[in-house]
Amino acid sequence: MTKVAPLGIFGRIASQSAFAKNAEDLRRRVSMIPEGDRGRIAEYLRSGTPIIALMGFSEDILGNKFSRSGGTAIMSDGRFFWRLDAADYVEHYGVGLPEEFIAHGTARQWIAPVLSREKVIEVDDLLSELRRAGAL
Template sequence: MTLDNFQLSFFSNPVGSAYRQLIDSLLPFVEFVAFSPEDVGTDDVGDGVLRRMGVSGGVATEDGLMLPPGVDSRRVARITAEAVVELTAAPALFEWREPERPENLHLLRSDGSAILSSVAIEYSGWLSFRDEGELSRWQAAASEAVMQLFSRDADYPGKVEPLDGFAADVRSDEAYAVYLRARVGMLDPALRPAVVRYLRTAEVVLRGDHTKDLLGETFNRDFGTAFLSDGTYCWWKDTADYVEHYGIGLSEEALAHMASNGWECPVLTDDECFDVGDFIVTRGLGR
């Protein structure tokens, strides 16, 4: 757990019971629920959520609250039993997204200051405490599952490892080209078809941008920086192209892993794809 000026940042998307336990641990400290200004707007489902939470506009003005940046004064409501039901009905913190729900959940104290802030589209969220005393009181109420949300070393659902150099915090074409050139022709030609098939048949867990061949002009790949995964490793979509056309070498560990699966990439469920994609984003890969 990393604490910066009494602020804790999430390293995993609070999902399911961990999300509900997080909300429960914060309720004794909050008076208002709030959201960001609308972007695309809520649909009928999202409008229903707002209505049941009692978000009708004007509460911030009436109470003279000093709202934090990113909060819409027309989308603030007092915490009620009905609001708690809606809060805990959401599947995850970063599922507060339009149009099915209002955008970006914030929980505010009685003076309007935020104890919970989030930016769902960026998979970013944090808790802000006034002082050590408030932090200690919250920690006493928070479960182990909640505390694990702030740990860099937690064994999260969807935890995967980058496949050698084929996934990184930031994709620099220059650095990636250097990595690739150093490994041209290193893969056993007899293994190349099986490796390419394994890499290509993996599930897409996170979309990406168009890429072009950095070593020549052999291929262009739609969504080349998309992340694929077999549930153990993750890699960019154009990895298979480089292996196919240039015989880029992989580590012995990676090849042994593929062989242990009979050179058939495991099929992930939708939930597993979500967990892996969430892990990649919240741990800094793919941003």
């Protein structure tokens, strides 16, 4: 079975109101990604494959610089999973991400793979199992 890791604080399936409780944790990570790297990392995050399409509307909980329709949707590159609005937090604030993800993205030259239908189903099944177990 596929193993995908949560992308730090962004690897949680949560409503906007539940995610807003992470504001202080996000603030501690602001400016950890240099401005020159933010655009390509954000694009990678936006280019992931949608796994769970959620209709939620997310708003910037740090400074009202953005809002995103579907921002609570879960994306993946087959190795990690994250909320779609993670890209906005990286782009606008340079919110830090796990070193393992940075190394993974750098090795891929920040080009997200397109996941096959079978891989999407595997990742979705894993996330469903984790949700049932209360791990997400």
